[in-house]
Amino acid sequence: MIKEKNYYLKRSLFITATNTDIGKSYAAKEFLKYYSNKGFKVGYFKPIETGVKDYPLDGTMLLNFTKKLNPSFDVNINDVVPYQFELGAAPYVAKKDISIDINYIKEKRDYLLQFCDFLIIEGAGGLMVPIEENYFLCDLIRDLECKTILIAPSKLGGINDTLLSRNLLKQKNIDFETYINLHIDKASFYEVSYPYYKDCIKDIKFLHELNKI
Numbered sequence: 001m002i003k004e005k006n007y008y009l010k011r012s013l014f015i016t017a018t019n020t021d022i023g024k025s026y027a028a029k030e031f032l033k034y035y036s037n038k039g040f041k042v043g044y045f046k047p048i049e050t051g052v053k054d055y056p057l058d059g060t061m062l063l064n065f066t067k068k069l070n071p072s073f074d075v076n077i078n079d080v081v082p083y084q085f086e087l088g089a090a091p092y093v094a095k096k097d098i099s100i101d102i103n104y105i106k107e108k109r110d111y112l113l114q115f116c117d118f119l120i121i122e123g124a125g126g127l128m129v130p131i132e133e134n135y136f137l138c139d140l141i142r143d144l145e146c147k148t149i150l151i152a153p154s155k156l157g158g159i160n161d162t163l164l165s166r167n168l169l170k171q172k173n174i175d176f177e178t179y180i181n182l183h184i185d186k187a188s189f190y191e192v193s194y195p196y197y198k199d200c201i202k203d204i205k206f207l208h209e210l211n212k213i
Contacts, residue, residue: 006145009175012109012119014146016137018153018161019126023181023207025058027151028122029065030210035118036069037211043073043116047105047140048124048131049081051088056081058122073115082108092130100131102143109144121146127168138172148176151207155184159196166201179207 013035015028028044036042044066049056059081066073078084082105085094113119123129127138141148148169152162162178169176178201182189197204 008109008145009147011113011117012121012144012146014121014123014141014144014148015151016123016127016141016148016165017125017151018158018165022151022153023183024122024151025062027149027179027181027207028062028120030207031120031149032062032066032069034210035120040118041070041072041116042066043070043075043112043119044080044122045109045112045119046081046122046124047108048083048085048091048100050085050091050094050124052081052084052086056084059084062122070116073112075112075115079108079112090129091124092132102135102140105140106144127165138168138174141174142172148174150176150178152178152180152204153184154180154182154186154189154193156188156192159193162201177205178203179205179210181207 013031015024015031017024032042032044044062046056046059046062049059056077060077063077063080083100085091087094091100109119121144123137123141125137127136129137131137131140150165150169152158166178185192
């Protein structure tokens with residue numbers, strides 16, 4: 001089947017972040033709610049999850065949440081998280097001798113799109129997390145042809161991480177929006193970090209405002 005121009009851009013969104021533990025899973029949940037409230041039958045995909053013991057925690061939680069929003073998303077956890085690794089590390093390290101097949105990830109993405117109108121894809125770690133020796137998460141985003149949501153932290157030091165990530169996305173010609181997850185250092189954020197964002201990054205948004213009525 002020949003896909004129309006911008007087919008994946010119109011039907012999927014990739015959630016990434018400036019680093020690990022910034023709130024990608026929380027953001028994925030918020031965007032699932034957002035698109036569901038807009039009338040879309042939503043789906044969820046996390047191509048790689050590390051730190052998996054008995055089952056992928058993030059993937060399972062968000063698959064169950066997605067099925068509540070879209071009961072026709074009739075898939076299992078191995079479809080949603082095709083690569084699961086026990087070691088909590090970058091995929092390149094966690095996979096050990098296993099080769100991660102990007103075409104297989106694309107096939108899973110296409111399979112999941114059969115059960116939804118719009119697919120939320122969650123990454124692993126930040127943009128330069130290695131998947132293979134010379135293949136990084138930002139390369140996966142580019143190859144999946146997605147618009148990207150960059151989740152940035154509210155903590156001290158977040159400006160540097162946010163600017164580095166935004167510059168990389170621009171260099172890769174990836175269409176993106178930036179959302180602050182107002183979580184850590186909430187009390188000091190508006191004094192310590194927000195003045196720069198307000199003056200210098202006019203398109204910055206806040207995650208907690210996404211689903212405000």
